[in-house]
Amino acid sequence: MSSDACERVLGYSFKNLEYLQRALVHSSNRLAKGICNERMEFLGDSILGAVVAEYLFNHYQEFEEGRLTKVKSVVVSRPVLAKRASALGLEQFIMVGPGLASEPLPETVLANTFEAIICAIYIDGGLEPARRFVLANLEQDIDTVVGERHKKNYKSLLQRLVQRKQGLTPTYCVIEERGPDHVKEFHVAAVIGGDIAAGAWGDSKKAAEQLAAEKTYKHLLDTYGTKDE
Numbered sequence: 001m002s003s004d005a006c007e008r009v010l011g012y013s014f015k016n017l018e019y020l021q022r023a024l025v026h027s028s029n030r031l032a033k034g035i036c037n038e039r040m041e042f043l044g045d046s047i048l049g050a051v052v053a054e055y056l057f058n059h060y061q062e063f064e065e066g067r068l069t070k071v072k073s074v075v076v077s078r079p080v081l082a083k084r085a086s087a088l089g090l091e092q093f094i095m096v097g098p099g100l101a102s103e104p105l106p107e108t109v110l111a112n113t114f115e116a117i118i119c120a121i122y123i124d125g126g127l128e129p130a131r132r133f134v135l136a137n138l139e140q141d142i143d144t145v146v147g148e149r150h151k152k153n154y155k156s157l158l159q160r161l162v163q164r165k166q167g168l169t170p171t172y173c174v175i176e177e178r179g180p181d182h183v184k185e186f187h188v189a190a191v192i193g194g195d196i197a198a199g200a201w202g203d204s205k206k207a208a209e210q211l212a213a214e215k216t217y218k219h220l221l222d223t224y225g226t227k228d229e
Contacts, residue, residue, distance in 0.1 A: 006093045011136065012121055012129055019124045023116035024090075026109055027182060028097030037116035044115035047122050048076055051134040055142065074145045075138055079207075081111035084137045090114070106183050106203045154214035158190065161217060165224060168193045170216070172209045175199055190216040 003017050006024070014020050027036040052075050056068050063071075074080065085091075091105050094113050114137075122130035155170075162168050173196075176187040188208035189199035198215035202208030220226075 009088050009090070009093075010117065010121075010133065012125070012133060014120070014124050016124055019120040020117070023120035024093050024095055024113065026094060026096045026113070028180075029095045037113060040116035040119040041112045042119075043122070044117065044119035045076075047118050047127070047130055048081075048115060048134055051131050052076055052138065052142065055135060055139075060146065071142065071145050075142050078107050078111040078204075080138070080141050081114045082107035084141070085110035085114040088137070090117075106185070107207075108183065108203050152214075154210055154217050158213040158217040158220070161220060161224075161226070162192055165220075166193065170197075170213070172205075172212065174205060174208075188212050192216070 003014075003020060006020060007013050022035055023037045023040050025036045027038055029036065049072065052072050053068070056063065056071060060068065060071075090110065090113055094105065094109065096105065096109065118130055118134060121133050158170055162170050171191045172188050173191055174186055175189050177184060178187075179185050183203070185201050185203050186205050186208045187199055187201050188205060188211075190197040190209075190212045198212055198219060200208050200211035200215055202211050
């Protein structure tokens with residue numbers, strides 16, 4: 001895919017295309033001669049956090065610090081960034097190694113590339129175009145999270161349900177791991193009273209636990225004939 005096509009997707013024209021090209025190289029791509037976007041992720045993450053924090057501070061003046069922090073943490077989370085990267089179609093532009101080329105890209109790769117692109121825009125054109133890019137892609141997510149319509153915490157919901165119905169507290173165990181360290185996935189199962197309930201794969205233990213909790217929670221709702229909270 002050409003750089004022109006990527007620029008159209010991003011809505012930004014680079015003065016120096018090397019910044020964009022570097023932002024699109026994942027560390028698994030060994031053909032890039034040591035060039036990858038890891039350092040750009042670092043700066044992009046900080047710029048992203050600052051832009052979202054500034055937006056929340058200016059637009060939600062009635063929010064206390066705790067609520068601002070909670071909203072920001074969801075908006076800049078890996079699942080949200082990966083979803084935005086996928087919506088832009090960045091998969092077609094990211095340069096990865098052979099081990100990732102034939103499979104859907106993990107959330108980690110998508111989210112990190114999104115952050116690296118923020119950095120690329122920042123160092124090429126300054127803060128204002130970087131701010132415009134962030135808000136163009138994430139303003140809707142900010143509004144969704146502020147309205148508390150973001151993804152539920154299924155671990156918390158499952159714990160409350162099981163404690164209320166059985167007097168037990170769910171735990172989680174790793175059943176299996178797969179993949180190299182930089183894109184490792186985990187198969188985690190929810191455990192209730194010593195019995196293994198539903199399991200799920202995720203690109204982190206925390207993500208897999210949430211998915212396993214969601215599957216278990218929805219199954220138990222049907223079992224108990226209880227409505228969702």
